[in-house]
Amino acid sequence: DIVLTQSPATLSLSPGERATLSCRASRSVSSYLAWYQQKPGLAPRLLIYDASNRATGIPARFSGSGSGTDFTLTITRLEPEDFAVYYCQQRGNWPLTFGGGTKVEIK
Amino acid sequence: EVQLVESGGGLVQPGRSLRLSCSASGFSFDDHDMHWVRQPPGKGLEWVSGISWGGGSIGYADSVKGRFTISRDNAKKSLYLQMNSLTTEDTALYYCAKDMGGYSYGFSWFDSWGQGTLVTVSS
Numbered sequence: 001d002i003v004l005t006q007s008p009a010t011l012s013l014s015p016g017e018r019a020t021l022s023c024r025a026s027r028s029v030s031s032y033l034a035w036y037q038q039k040p041g042l043a044p045r046l047l048i049y050d051a052s053n054r055a056t057g058i059p060a061r062f063s064g065s066g067s068g069t070d071f072t073l074t075i076t077r078l079e080p081e082d083f084a085v086y087y088c089q090q091r092g093n094w095p096l097t098f099g100g101g102t103k104v105e106i107k
Numbered sequence: 108e109v110q111l112v113e114s115g116g117g118l119v120q121p122g123r124s125l126r127l128s129c130s131a132s133g134f135s136f137d138d139h140d141m142h143w144v145r146q147p148p149g150k151g152l153e154w155v156s157g158i159s160w161g162g163g164s165i166g167y168a169d170s171v172k173g174r175f176t177i178s179r180d181n182a183k184k185s186l187y188l189q190m191n192s193l194t195t196e197d198t199a200l201y202y203c204a205k206d207m208g209g210y211s212y213g214f215s216w217f218d219s220w221g222q223g224t225l226v227t228v229s230s
Contacts, residue, residue: 001169034216036152036217038152043202043220043221043222043223044152044202044217044220045220046207046216046217046218049207049215049216055216055218056218087151087152089152089154089216089217091213091214091215091216094166094213095154095166095167095168095169096154096157096166096214097154098151098152098153098154099151100151101151101152
């Protein structure tokens with residue numbers, strides 16, 4: 001199985017700052033990677049798919065990049081509603097797998 | 108508006124069975140692959156199983172293979188998960204999720220989720 005390793009586990013930032021989250025795959029998944037946001041008590045929400053495509057309704061401050069084994073989710077200026085847990089997921093190899101998550105918390 | 112409503116969760120003893128259901132509305136159910144994704148309390152996400160739009164292609168995580176069975180009824184716009192031989196490791200919130208689709212092969216991304224149904228396996 002493809003193992004997705006997310007770092008850091010926790011990111012402490014202030015509103016308005018830039019957030020950079022990493023997801024590393026144990027072997028290449030091409031561009032078949034997505035990012036999700038999950039707030040407490042709610043279901044995850046798809047943010048980015050195919051490494052860099054924003055899902056419907058996702059603000060432009062969210063962007064994704066990378067291919068192969070190294071991927072990045074960037075939030076250019078953190079809004080109060082962006083503090084949440086972020087997961088990456090791959091479909092490049094069977095079975096579908098998720099990373100362990102990065103919590104973006106208010107500093 | 109896409110709506111996915113799960114039901115069937117509850118407290119069950121180890122070794123017993125449970126059947127989850129997911130009722131879908133707001134989209135063409137029979138055009139989309141569907142999935143079950145679970146989340147143990149306080150932990151991350153794990154894909155459990157997926158089924159293609161017509162039911163001809165099915166996949167399971169190794170952790171549930173041979174114990175869980177996914178199925179769907181397109182006429183009823185419903186997705187199911189039959190869970191047998193449950194263990195404490197299966198305790199989790201189980202989400203029904205819609206596949207975004209649009210690829211020539213395979214499952215893809217989860218673009219709509221239900222609110223989840225909690226399964227607790229305990230003696």
